[in-house]
Amino acid sequence: MKKIKNFFKIGFYSVNTILIILYLFPGSILGWFLYNDHLIQPKITRDFIISSNHVHAFVLLSSIGVISFHNTKKINHLIIYLFLLSIFLELFHIIIPNRGFEWSDLFGNIVGVILVIFIYKIVIRYVKT
Numbered sequence: 001m002k003k004i005k006n007f008f009k010i011g012f013y014s015v016n017t018i019l020i021i022l023y024l025f026p027g028s029i030l031g032w033f034l035y036n037d038h039l040i041q042p043k044i045t046r047d048f049i050i051s052s053n054h055v056h057a058f059v060l061l062s063s064i065g066v067i068s069f070h071n072t073k074k075i076n077h078l079i080i081y082l083f084l085l086s087i088f089l090e091l092f093h094i095i096i097p098n099r100g101f102e103w104s105d106l107f108g109n110i111v112g113v114i115l116v117i118f119i120y121k122i123v124i125r126y127v128k129t
Contacts, residue, residue, distance in 0.1 A: 008068040015061050016085075022057075023089040026097040051108035058086055058112025066120045082113045 022029055031040035041053075062082050069078045086109035093099040 005068065008064060012061070012064045012068045015064055019057055019061055020085075020089065024092060024096060026099060049104065049107075050111055051102070051105045054090075054105045054108030055112040055115075058082070058109050059116055062113050062116035066116055070120075079113075079117055082117075083110070086110050086113050 028041045031037055034040075065078050065082060066075070069075045087106065090101060090106040090109055093101045093105075
């Protein structure tokens with residue numbers, strides 16, 4: 001079981017690093033690779049009120065993080081970290097060239113974190129009873 005936890009922790013740190021690089025790059029690395037144009041941002045699914053790409057990214061990161069730090073004292077630190085990361089990465093878009101701050105992206109980040117934490121809290125409550 002400990003090997004599986006370590007595998008997820010390595011995955012969490014890897015996904016975290018990749019997400020930070022993708023967020024802080026001036027332009028779109030994925031657009032650069034896929035379309036040979038760093039100004040085009042690929043879409044996974046259509047946006048509604050919030051940015052779906054951002055929800056997907058933070059659901060993935062938060063899920064791996066919760067699995068990694070479940071049943072540890074660090075879970076509360078992880079939750080705070082995920083919320084702060086979701087806010088600060090979007091705020092950095094104000095100063096990064098070829099990037100722009102958008103409220104829908106910020107809310108997408110936060111919704112991705114909240115979804116995973118909400119499901120985690122429900123599952124923990126259900127398992128304890």
